[in-house]
Amino acid sequence: MKAVFQELKNHHGSSITLTMNNDQIGDFIIRVKNAGNVGKESISVPFSKMKFAIAELLSSKGYLGTVTKKAKGNAKFLNIDLLYREDGSPVVSEVRRVSKPSRRLYEKAKDIKRFRRGYGLSIFSTPKGIMSDMDAKKENLGGEFLFNIW
Secondary structure (H helix, E strand, O other): OHHHHHHHHHHHOOOOOOOOOOOHHHHHHHHHHHHHHOOOOEEEEEOOHHHHHHHHHHHHOOOEEEEEEEEEOOEEEEEEEEOEOOOOOEOOOOEEEOOEOOEOOEEOHHHOOOHHHHOOEEEEEEOOEEEEHHHHHHOOOOEEEEEEEO
């Protein structure tokens, strides 16, 4: 495998970053959690409409700071400011991916419950877009149960 990368480097004259990620949402939420744990002020992640909608929702619910879309050449990125409590601990202390590419999990509106008695948040992908658990329940919408965050 190393020989293939060396061959690519020699062929193109510079090193190429090859990343393969099948779970873009899982990667995104883990990046947010890990950046908070090491004390970063902000992070930059590759842009997608789904990640932008999730970041906007988490920002409105108080888990993330400002979310901005940036472009550098043809590449688009999300720049996300992280939030911390007064004691210095990150607001996002843990995340748990529920629906995965290998196993999708869907919930009906009547089966949606508050996560951690309201101290956490469950995120759903519904026909009307990305919603939190209680917003989806109020709209009487079910959907794919993406992840929990607290």
